[in-house]
Amino acid sequence: DDDDDDDDDDDDEPELPPVIQRRVNRLKELNEDRELLMEKYLKERAELEKKYGDQFAPLYEDRLDVINGKRDKEIDAAAKENGEDVGGEGEQDEEPVKGIPQFWMVAMSNLDTIAETITEADVDCLEHLENITCTDDEDGKGFTLRFFFSANDYFHDTVLVKRYEVPNLLLSDEPILKKVTGCEIQWKRGR
Numbered sequence: 001d002d003d004d005d006d007d008d009d010d011d012d013e014p015e016l017p018p019v020i021q022r023r024v025n026r027l028k029e030l031n032e033d034r035e036l037l038m039e040k041y042l043k044e045r046a047e048l049e050k051k052y053g054d055q056f057a058p059l060y061e062d063r064l065d066v067i068n069g070k071r072d073k074e075i076d077a078a079a080k081e082n083g084e085d086v087g088g089e090g091e092q093d094e095e096p097v098k099g100i101p102q103f104w105m106v107a108m109s110n111l112d113t114i115a116e117t118i119t120e121a122d123v124d125c126l127e128h129l130e131n132i133t134c135t136d137d138e139d140g141k142g143f144t145l146r147f148f149f150s151a152n153d154y155f156h157d158t159v160l161v162k163r164y165e166v167p168n169l170l171l172s173d174e175p176i177l178k179k180v181t182g183c184e185i186q187w188k189r190g191r
Contacts, residue, residue, distance in 0.1 A: 045170050046140035053136060064131050069099030104129040128152040140170040156186040 016024060065071045076086045105126040108114045118126070131148040142165040149158055165179040 067100050067103045125154045141167050154191050
């Protein structure tokens with residue numbers, strides 16, 4: 001009998017009157033139902049995020065073409081057709097501007113949370129940043145950023161990868177970062 005009493009002592013729940021215990025048990029059942037529904041919600045939300053992520057992809061490809069100058073002639077032709085003056089960019093002996101130089105560096109410099117981490121040494125390197133892509137994890141609990149660089153004097157890599165684990169990414173207005181994993185950078189000699 002003493003062993004049975006010890007088992008009861010290990011139970012963290014206080015003894016409640018039966019009428020209250022039934023209600024508490026019902027609350028536990030409701031919580032289990034909520035957890036199952038939340039699981040379903042998170043799965044469907046992750047699928048929805050992927051669906052729209054796939055639809056955003058062509059827009060991001062077009063953005064890349066504009067930034068890197070692959071659409072310059074097309075954009076200038078459309079502007080000319082609309083009666084805009086497209087001539088006289090710079091001096092005659094200057095090379096024409098291609099795309100939007102330093103786009104990503106300027107974009108990141110305009111985000112306070114990122115700007116405060118950019119050093120002078122980073123600026124020169126970031127001038128070679130051509131594109132950034134984001135791939136969400138299928139379970140919605142993280143994402144991977146890929147930074148694409150042109151040839152530069154700083155490192156051999158053309159793509160740098162950083163993975164973020166955020167278990168409550170789809171659940172909270174203030175997600176909590178669990179883990180960040182970056183790739184190893186193959187620095188050039190002297191860098």
